[in-house]
Amino acid sequence: MPVVSHPCPTVAPMPGSAIQTSFEDLGQPLSEVTFVVLDLETTGGPPSGAEITEIGAVKVRGGQVLGEFQTLVRPASAIPAFVQVLTGITNRMVASAPSTREVLPSFLEFAGFDRGAVLVAHNAPYDVSFLKAACELSERPWPKPRVVDTVVLARQLVDRDEAPDRKLGTLARLFSTTTTPDHRALHDARATVDVLHALLGRVGNRGVHSLEDLSAFAATAVNPARRAKKHLAVGLPSAPGVYQFQDASGRVLYVGTSVDVHRRVRSYFTASETRPRMTEMVRAATTVVPVVCATPLEARVRELRLIAEHAPPYNRRSKAPEKVTWVKLTAEAWPRLSLVKQVRDDAAAGARYLGPFRSARTAELAVEALHDVHPLRRCTRKIPKRPRADGEGACVLADIGRCGAPCLGTERGGQDAASYAQVVEAVRAALGTDATQELTLGRERMRALAAQERYEEAAAVRDRLEAFLTAADRAQRRAPVADLPELVAARRCVPAPGWPTGGWEVVLVRYGRLAGTCLTPPGSDPVPHIEALRATGEVVPAPAPGRPGLLVEETDVLLGWLEQPGVRLVSLQDPDVSPWACPVRGAGWARSRLTALPVASPA
Incomplete structure (x- = not known):
């Protein structure tokens, strides 16, 4: 049966552990992450032709061991002789052990992947592939935990002059682990715990203090110059809105939008941002200017306007307007x-x-x-x-x-x-x-x-x-809104991460342009807020006759919002002169009737 041990809570942090005592509140700090360090022994080869013979795992958090799991596993086929010599696990040893199907539930319960625990392994894809195969064989869903591979971390953090390779035994000698790996699952898992803590100590010196940072760092190496710009995110609001990267002369380099400006801008300085042009942009940026917005629609529109106004060189929409x-x-x-x-x-x-x-x-x-x-x-x-x-x-x-x-x-x-x-x-x-x-x-x-x-x-x-x-359909739908002197619409606030909930989201449109928007407090009468919005909204001049509006993309964004289910039309100015309607036999009607014909050979 599996052996699960739970040490006393007074166990001291392990030597070399990385305990983060202060950090920016932008992710789950590594000191609060539960890591399940896993090692498997198998009959050799890929999961399609091999089976697990032993599972060893150590659960740690904040440098403290929370528990250990170890069990032999009975494979359906015999263990090859060379594998028996390598691991010391013989066919006789596993003859009375439980099968994979019997072991898996207790291991998954111990691991707690469904409760946010992170799986750690040395050469993680190998171990993960066997666990996935075991779940499939047992007709259990794969819990899809976050995975940290100590091999990947070591490749970025250990120089060649320190170690000739990134094998577990080599790293164990480098970091003087308390347990020597010997191809037994629990021993190797214990050694991997010490290697993990040593690597976390090194990665902390590179500004990685949260699980999100660690995942991004492991994804790819981050240019040190880009990571050094991380201070540009300090002080930005953790609120929805638009952000502008600017260079030393004040030129706008890039405009973006997010439900959390602080978190989004900070991601540009981590390995999660892999676009080469963004690396180049961050290198030139010296400041980030935020614009907090009340609603997602306002943020989207402001982004379009800023791009149209400044033509930032790193926004693809403004790169080649011609x-x-x-x-x-x-x-x-x-x-x-x-x-x-x-x-x-x-x-x-x-x-x-x-x-x-x-x-x-x-x-x-x-x-x-x-x-x-x-x-x-x-x-x-x-x-x-x-x-x-x-x-x-x-x-x-x-x-x-x-x-x-x-x-x-x-x-x-x-x-x-x-x-x-x-x-x-x-x-x-x-x-x-x-x-x-x-x-x-x-x-x-x-x-x-x-x-x-x-x-x-x-x-x-x-x-x-x-x-x-x-x-033609887009143009015919756009034209009435672009011609309307004023349109007011509203909808119940839709719950979304980072945005306020409750009340009404009210939108004021004039000549196809967003003239104002507001959120009414939950339970209040929206009419006074609507009248105040109309009185203080932007004065938008009428476009020249025949022109498709001041900013076509903005009108299209507004149309997308106005045509959503649940949007209510509050008022129209001069509906008789400029009705909001599409032609009965227009392009939209024709497009809906353009049915599929056998225009491809049946063969």
Whole structure:
């Protein structure tokens, strides 16, 4: 039967133990962590072909041994002779021992992994793999404890001139452990305890004082220069909000958001942060400026605004803003579709925009979807209102009926202005109010191609139509909110880590921009708070006609919040002039009906 011992509480801390007496309250201090130091002896080989023959474990906390566990285990197969010589465990010794299935419950109860104990082993993946296999064999769930591997720690903390390798016996000699490892489970576990304490003593000198720090340190070595910047997190609020890394000149390097600014910023100085660009950013940073926010929505919006304002070089969204693409229906005598990088104030002249697209290729697909349906001209040359009779000839698109050839003029058989204007109006309708034609013709085209077993072409038609309808749907949902002078909405506060609970979260939106937000106290009347918010909210100017709002990403974030279940509309300003509604036959309606067709070969 397993042997479990519990020493007297007056046992003194073991020599070399790392007892942390003071620390920043940012994680579980190592002195309060329960470590279960484990060693297994097996029949040799991987778990798929080997079995456990002995379990030894020592439970420690704060340098004090809390208990020990040791038992032989009866494997289903014989122990190979060379393993018997290595471990000293013979087939006769295990003949009357309990099986793995019988031992496992008592070991897991002793370990207390489900109560937060941390598993420690030397070459932990080997021992963990056997325990997982044992759990599976016993039809028990694996408790998924945190794991600390002393081999990994030793590789980072023990120099080559100190020890030629990181074997347990080598480290035991280096640290003069009280127990010599001899391939018996409990003896090796005791030796590993001393090795662990010695390594914790060294890692404490590198600013690792909590379990979170230890896990991060073990994940990968941390650049000392980055760890030295840990003081930048001192004094930051443990509250939700936005944080800005700045260099010595005050330039904003990076903007982020978190439910706990203090904890999140501190993580940049540990091994949990592995992005090379963040290492470079931290190296240049000299200060961190926090902005405490009342709600997650406010934090998300402030992050977007700060990124848009400062274009921090280490935020990916601001790294290449020129890559954002818009589809433009030009304001010309003979309009066409064009890909542009900016939205201009030319709506009064007839221009329309669709986007933004994060990928130029997706924008091209949307244009191709419109060209599949509407015979707009595709040439980029300027065509006068009255095309010259001696002008250039028409392109091949006119020959195949995909363009009315307005460039020829009516004298040479080209399309007249009135009929071309009808084509342009149909495109405007697709962009703004009615995508019926695009959906109908697109589905017909896909069915025809699929019937001919031209599946790849049918899939290409669907991809083009999907790209257009997705972008148009977003634009059509965004436009009413961006046009509203004022919208007030509220929802019950949703419990979330770091955020207040109870009461109402009230949001004030003006012209697609967050003009203010507040939390009402639980049990209070929200109306006075709403009126105060309206009176003190940001004054937002109306966007220029035809423009998609002041900050498209912000409007999209607000829409995501407004469209959540449980959000209640409190009031709309001028709902008759600017109603909050989407077109009945718009892109959202069409997209929901773009059903899957057999556009891939059944084979």
